[in-house]
Amino acid sequence: xxxxxxxxxxxxxxxxxxxxxxxxxxxxxxxxxxxxxxxxxxxxxxxxxxxxxxxxxxxxxxxxxxxxxxxxxxxxxxxxxxxxxxxxxxxxxxxxxxxxxxxxxxxxxxxxxxxxxxxxxxxxxxxxxxxxxxxxxxxxxxxxxxxxxxxxxxxxxxxxxxxxxxxxxxxxxxxxxxxxxxxxxxxxxxxxxxxxxxxxxxxxxxxxxxxxxxxxxxxxxxxxxxxxxxxxxxxxxxxxxxxxxxxxxxxxxxxxxxxxxxxxxxxxxxxxxxxxxxxxxxxxxxxxxxxxxxxxxxxxxxxxxxxxxxxxxxxxxxxxxxxxxxxxxxxxxxxxxxxxxxxxxxxxxxxxxxxxxxxxxxxxxxxxxxxxxxxxxxxxxxxxxxxxxxxxxxxxxxxxxxxxxxxxxxxxxxxxxxxxxxxxxxxxxxxxxx
Amino acid sequence: xxxxxxxxxxxxxxxxxxxxxxxxxxxxxxxxxxxxxxxxxxxxxxxxxxxxxxxxxxxxxxxxxxxxxxxxxxxxxxxxxxxxxxxxxxxxxxxxxxxxxxxxxxxxxxxxxxxxxxxxxxxxxxxxxxxxxxxxxxxxxxxxxxxxxxxxxxxxxxxxxxxxxxxxxxxxxxxxxxxxxxxxxxxxxxxxxxxxxxxxxxxxxxxxxxxxxxxxxxxxxxxxxxxxxxxxxxxxxxxxxxxxxxxxxxxxxxxxxxxxxxxxxxxxxxxxxxxxxxxxxxxxxxxxxxxxxxxxxxxxxxxxxxxxxxxxxxxxxxxxxxxxxxxxxxxxxxxxxxxxxxxxxxxxxxxxxxxxxxxxxxxxxxxxxxxxxxxxxxxxxxxxxxxxxxxxxxxxxxxxxxxxxxxxxxxxxxxxxxxxxxxxxxxxxxxxxxxxxxxx
Numbered sequence: 090x091x092x093x094x095x096x097x098x099x100x101x102x103x104x105x106x107x108x109x110x111x112x113x114x115x116x117x118x119x120x121x122x123x124x125x126x127x128x129x130x131x132x133x134x135x136x137x138x139x140x141x142x143x144x145x146x147x148x149x150x151x152x153x154x155x156x157x158x159x160x161x162x163x164x165x166x167x168x169x170x171x172x173x174x175x176x177x178x179x180x181x182x183x184x185x186x187x188x189x190x191x192x193x194x195x196x197x198x199x200x201x202x203x204x205x206x207x208x209x210x211x212x213x214x215x216x217x218x219x220x221x222x223x224x225x226x227x228x229x230x231x232x233x234x235x236x237x238x239x240x241x242x243x244x245x246x247x248x249x250x251x252x253x254x255x256x257x258x259x260x261x262x263x264x265x266x267x268x269x270x271x272x273x274x275x276x277x278x279x280x281x282x283x284x285x286x287x288x289x290x291x292x293x294x295x296x297x298x299x300x301x302x303x304x305x306x307x308x309x310x311x312x313x314x315x316x317x318x319x320x321x322x323x324x325x326x327x328x329x330x331x332x333x334x335x336x337x338x339x340x341x342x343x344x345x346x347x348x349x350x351x352x353x354x355x356x357x358x359x360x361x362x363x364x365x366x367x368x369x370x371x372x373x374x375x376x377x378x379x380x381x382x383x384x385x386x387x388x389x390x391x392x393x394x395x396x397x398x399x400x401x402x403x404x405x406x407x408x409x410x411x412x413x414x415x416x417x418x419x420x421x422x423x424x425x426x427x428x429x430x431x432x433x434x435x436x437x438x439x440x441x442x443x444x445x446x447x448x449x450x451x452x453x454x455x456x457x458x459x460x461x462x463x464x465x466x467x468x469x470x471x472x473x474x475x476x477x478x479x480x481x482x483x484x485x486x487x488x489x490x491x492x493x494x495x496x497x498x499x500x501x502x503x504x505x506x507x508x509x510x511x512x513x514x515x516x517x518x519x520x521x522x523x
Numbered sequence: 524x525x526x527x528x529x530x531x532x533x534x535x536x537x538x539x540x541x542x543x544x545x546x547x548x549x550x551x552x553x554x555x556x557x558x559x560x561x562x563x564x565x566x567x568x569x570x571x572x573x574x575x576x577x578x579x580x581x582x583x584x585x586x587x588x589x590x591x592x593x594x595x596x597x598x599x600x601x602x603x604x605x606x607x608x609x610x611x612x613x614x615x616x617x618x619x620x621x622x623x624x625x626x627x628x629x630x631x632x633x634x635x636x637x638x639x640x641x642x643x644x645x646x647x648x649x650x651x652x653x654x655x656x657x658x659x660x661x662x663x664x665x666x667x668x669x670x671x672x673x674x675x676x677x678x679x680x681x682x683x684x685x686x687x688x689x690x691x692x693x694x695x696x697x698x699x700x701x702x703x704x705x706x707x708x709x710x711x712x713x714x715x716x717x718x719x720x721x722x723x724x725x726x727x728x729x730x731x732x733x734x735x736x737x738x739x740x741x742x743x744x745x746x747x748x749x750x751x752x753x754x755x756x757x758x759x760x761x762x763x764x765x766x767x768x769x770x771x772x773x774x775x776x777x778x779x780x781x782x783x784x785x786x787x788x789x790x791x792x793x794x795x796x797x798x799x800x801x802x803x804x805x806x807x808x809x810x811x812x813x814x815x816x817x818x819x820x821x822x823x824x825x826x827x828x829x830x831x832x833x834x835x836x837x838x839x840x841x842x843x844x845x846x847x848x849x850x851x852x853x854x855x856x857x858x859x860x861x862x863x864x865x866x867x868x869x870x871x872x873x874x875x876x877x878x879x880x881x882x883x884x885x886x887x888x889x890x891x892x893x894x895x896x897x898x899x900x901x902x903x904x905x906x907x908x909x910x911x912x913x914x915x916x917x918x919x920x921x922x923x924x925x926x927x928x929x930x931x932x933x934x935x936x937x938x939x940x941x942x943x944x945x946x947x948x949x950x951x952x953x954x955x956x957x958x959x960x961x962x963x
Contacts, residue, residue: 157565379568383568
């Protein structure tokens with residue numbers, strides 16, 4: 090069985106599955122349950138200065154659902170911890186003492202001044218915690234007070250605060266980034282410049298999940314008003330994966346460890362983050378939806394996958410997919426594929442036909458007895474039929490062998506690699522050739 | 524209709540070979556990968572799930588279904604087998620409709636449970652198809668344990684003991700291991716010699732030897748076993764059968780249903796098994812239903828199952844009753860046999876109606892019958908055993924008997940409800956207790 094031990098910036102945990110700073114890590118009671126369930130570590134719900142903040146007394150969460158009411162996305166308007174600082178610190182100390190093998194990182198958010206950071210860091214060090222995470226991400230409530238994403242959206246502030254924090258603590262420092270910006274590489278570079286040991290991303294995304302059409306107000310509705318919240322859960326995973334990848338493949342940020350966050354729900358999601366360069370993952374929505382027990386599936390699944398691939402440690406998986414992240418202009422234009430429908434698996438629903446006939450390339454035929462087949466002379470291999478088919482692996486994209494003739498273009502499939510930069514239709518390429 | 528069905532008397536080969544193949548194919552075709560994903564997606568991953576509580580072996584059902592849903596069927600198989608080493612057979616024969624699936628919140632809410640049994644089969648088949656047995660033995664302890672009976676309880680006990688590093692000798696009275704899995708369960712629930720394959724797979728762990736044709740009281744005695752081994756686990760099942768309280772039961776064509784099923788299970792081809800034209804099965808449990816349905820599938824023209832109490836009191840689940848009805852078995856309730864008549868061979872059997880307290884109503888009816896199968900309960904049928912209560916070996920919850928170093932489990936005890944899955948649970952739990960006792 091594969092060894093899932095993880096060492097993230099010197100913080101060791103029995104597996105790479107941490108709970109993100111969020112409601113599940115707000116209290117000793119929850120965190121003890123999490124550790125009993127098998128979580129490798131937690132990032133304690135963000136601490137702030139006293140007097141502690143308050144939360145609304147109405148609904149804090151909104152959601153969207155898929156079929157069978159499967160929760161796909163969650164948003165929240167909860168703020169940082171609403172309990173006194175001392176209570177949290179004592180509980181952190183108590184839990185860490187009883188679970189020395191688990192990672193205990195403490196999330197922090199105080200005003201953008203050096204003294205409050207210095208003050209709170211000393212307090213956290215006394216708990217025996219393994220590290221701190223700077224919450225520059227929360228996009229609601231705290232950002233109105235100049236904290237959270239209000240800091241995360243200004244690289245100069247990130248660098249400044251990170252530098253203060255590094256100068257006032259011996260603990261490893263993770264900087265948590267907000268996705269509510271145009272280019273994630275800028276805040277990551279700022280954290281790096283400020284001396285951060287790692288970045289974690291993504292925090293939640295500005296969102297309104299739905300509008301109440303009787304009261305004409307965004308949900309979740311407090312009385313008759315709603316505010317935007319932070320969006321998370323499976324729906325945000327693609328955005329998070331891209332942002333992690335953007336950092337991983339930026340040469341100036343090589344070696345900056347990443348803690349991957351955003352919609353991790355299964356072992357597979359975690360493995361995907363790790364192959365894109367994350368050293369571990371943080372989970373929240375999946376635990377909030379299904380309970381702490383899901384970590385068992387994450388552990389067994391990642392372990393089975395690593396065994397099947399002959400990986401013996403998580404380190405061997407980190408960044409495995411990074412060399413294959415490319416810019417569009419470097420994709421091979423001589424690669425030709427065609428969709429293929431497996432008639433044994435086809436249930437004849439016709440969704441592929443509707444998608445292709447109405448919205449794409451009219452490359453699927455339909456017979457009177459509902460047999461659907463790909464017309465190779467029209468198929469551009471767009472993959473839409475694959476994605477709308479309700480049966481996994483019923484439609485596949487099959488690469489054409491070099492030397493074969495593409496019936497759509499009449500051209501022989503060229504075995505050599507050629508991309509847009511040298512394509513004759515590219516004015517820049519033509520200019521370069523002249 | 525094939526003319527073979529009309530012939531009176533015990534006749535083999537009533538049907539065409541195609542009809543036999545069709546009749547005895549898998550009762551439920553296994554799920555393919557896509558069907559398994561769709562079925563798994565319906566699980567809500569309930570907290571403290573009612574299905575787990577309902578499972579006698581406490582399989583972590585939400586976890587294994589989530590493991591299927593996330594593409595790791597082998598991990599799902601491990602979740603199952605670590606609790607129930609015969610999870611493959613249980614996936615086929617468990618009355619899930621009265622266990623896990625009955626309590627599934629989606630059964631309660633929608634009348635459509637998650638297909639737990641079928642998903643369990645998907646996962647266990649997947650892992651059993653891998654080349655290596657997934658469990659390994661702890662270091663050899665030098666301790667030796669005798670297990671008497673190679674049925675579900677005995678084999679589950681032996682496997683768990685072997686995992687703990689003990690050496691196990693399993694004695695069985697029959698020529699093949701598996702117990703009722705091999706000899707007593709309807710064919711259409713365990714096609715393709717699954718019982719035999721499961722035993723072979725289970726033994727791959729090593730440390731277990733089986734000695735066949737060794738029967739307690741005939742070839743073995745308990746005192747001798749306790750002297751030769753560090754511990755003994757009795758899993759001898761129920762070898763005896765209850766006698767029918769009706770006159771004429773010695774007539775030809777009257778037979779115990781357990782023997783009938785065993786003959787069917789061991790036959791090389793179904794066409795070799797003789798069956799009557801007018802078959803009457805007496806009893807209300809799983810064995811009665813299995814015998815009645817299989818008599819019908821073998822080509823009997825009329826099969827009637829007669830039970831002395833009402834339908835709700837039958838031990839066979841409602842699903843089993845409906846299955847029998849769907850296959851064309853007529854179910855008569857509240858009637859007890861009075862007399863079997865016939866000149867040498869059975870020709871008819873008369874019943875008297877009874878209320879649920881078994882008070883005769885004084886009204887008698889007669890059914891034509893050229894075969895009568897009795898399934899009215901089994902008995903220990905062995906002597907020189909530890910203390911007995913209510914006809915079964917008395918045991919503690921851990922399976923300890925009145926005799927030092929002797930444990931017991933399965934149908935020979937009064938612990939469970941005579942299901943494969945409860946036998947497995949008792950075998951496993953006794954093994955853990957034996958291991959604790961030997962490690963103390």
